[in-house]
Amino acid sequence: MQRSWKFLSLLVVVLVAGGWLFWRFRPHRFVGTVLQSPEPAYDFELTSSEGPVHLSDFRGKWVLLFFGYTHCPDVCPTTLADLARVMDLLGRDAEKLQVIMISVDPKRDTPERMAEYVRYFHPSFIGLTGTEEDIREVATRYGIFYNYPQGTPESGYIVEHTASTLLINPEGYLKVIFPPTFGPDGITPEQMAADLKYLLRR
């Protein structure tokens, strides 16, 4: 009787310890799509309210790229608010991350307008714009679609655009594509922060 109890308690300990170890070191499940880019991400040169900005200026940091425009009432404020939330969730790790919004509406989005817009959501966010050719080039290189359908006279035109967020690693390679943070297939800021925490702690 004594021996079987000892054996049983040992088994329980082993199972609990094993379960905990598995849980602690389980492989992380990403909500974003992880890529193995053969080439570095396109090193753009665009304009901020403080002058020209290149992607390579941020070597050594992780960069979260989002394409949007300031006349957008739903998708863009939602994404920026959620990215600000992600920054909060990352705590100290947020220092390793730079969020950049690139305008797909360069006609209306001046560098100053972009700066005022993005900083409202988080003081560290950077907003970039440029010539229509430059914007078209950057978006194409990053696989971002955008289009100007007809608009109403009052609201002006809207821009249809891909709402994914792109993550570039400190070496300048595109690493993860995150789906939008809303809609039926949307991810939550908590899920995005979990993916980022895993990567930022490499």
Added chain:
Amino acid sequence: MARWMMGLVLGMALLGLAACQSTQGPKLKVEDPWARSSPMNAEMGAIYLKIRNEGNEADALVGVQTEACKKAEIHETYQKEDGSMGMRPVAGGRVPLPPGETVSLEPGGLHIMCMGKQVPFEEGARFSLTLTFANHEPITVEVEVRK
């Protein structure tokens, strides 16, 4: 109690019930109205809320007015095959409200587009919004601006 009296009481009760039935119709409740906070240099804003149709008749949201916006319309966010997203006014400018269901205006979907913000959409700010319907009297709610 005299038989005729009981009959009268019963008749009045049934009449009362019948009266209740005729005012049944659509019974709408607006829940959790909120607006996304956005910088003042963005002229457009978005307002979200839920509408519950507790009645047994269909209705529809047909308009919105508020002093907080030069013009307010009901819009929806849509996604194209290539994954890009856009926004457009809802078909016919109306949102159907089926009986017994809750229709949600939320980020990434239906929303009230505020064109020409007249007040700052700062976190904590409040303003009133009036919703007009096809079969129901207008409902005015207080919208809270959130992050």
